[in-house]
Amino acid sequence: MISGLRDAASQTTRAVHGELAAAFSLEGRTAVVTGSATGIGRQTAITFALAGATVVLADRAEEALAETAAAVEAVGGTALVVPTDVSSKEAVDDLARAAVRGGGGRIDVWANVAGIIRNGLVMDLTEADLDAVLGVNLKGVIWGCAAASRVMKAAKRGSIINVASAGGEMPAPTLAAYGTSKAGVIQLGRIVATEMGPYGVRCNTVAPGFIDTPMTQRGWMDADGVVDDARRAAIVDVRSAQSPLATIGTPHDIAYAMLYLAADASKFMTGEVLRPNGGVHMP
């Protein structure tokens, strides 16, 4: 009798596990991840692959992109590598075509992760830096949303996820180019959500706080890539002190938020901003 009850209980537990697994599964789906050569994009691609997706890896850093493909394959995933400069509309349209061709005729998830940063006071901003930042962070995300929207509109389903930043909402000196581009990404996500909702396509934004990736590691490395440990400790201390959790984030912290928005678990969510930022910003 008791063992019968125990069996019934464990079957219920398994059923719950099955329900959760389905809600977070990307089995049979194709996911494009830009900026997937390093950092947050690389971990997002690996996490999507672990959830069952075929991942289409897009970045302009070709060598590192091949390393991501190897990491995806090492966890049993399938990766298609499409070297892409996201600031070019033509290149992003080519990426979409390659993804549909190589991804079983479908794109279910499109994550716009590629981004660059140039710090500088607004009075010192050069045209070259402004064009570079807006070209990747804003134009690149717009072209990604455009290409994904066209494919997903026809399929009447899909999830677009754009990566912004806490710097898109929190004003701080030297973020004129970067912060403005990320504020644009946040508003773009809401606009795309209104345009695409009627077709069953969702668009959401992830706005990370300070994450340990090559982008931030450049702050404590010299030109040859040698780490200055004292400088690293000082920067990490300052950034951690801004968080109620007294820590900085990892690429995994962002990849799990991306997975939630990619999967059916978030099917009632669109036009939203998720803020895995350690609590540094709570609007």
Ligand SMILES: NC(=O)c1ccc[n+]([C@@H]2O[C@H](COP(=O)([O-])OP(=O)(O)OC[C@H]3O[C@@H](n4cnc5c(N)ncnc54)[C@H](O)[C@@H]3O)[C@@H](O)[C@H]2O)c1
């Ligand atoms: N690291 C952080 O603290 C942090 C915080 C908030 C937001 N973000 C955002 O997260 C995203 C990922 O950044 P990360 O921290 O992983 O940095 P990262 O430098 O490791 O990754 C950025 C990736 O984008 C790629 N990229 C740059 N320009 C490109 C282009 N024109 N075409 C295609 N690919 C291009 C790079 O090659 C690189 O692989 C960025 O959008 C960044 O702004 C990062």
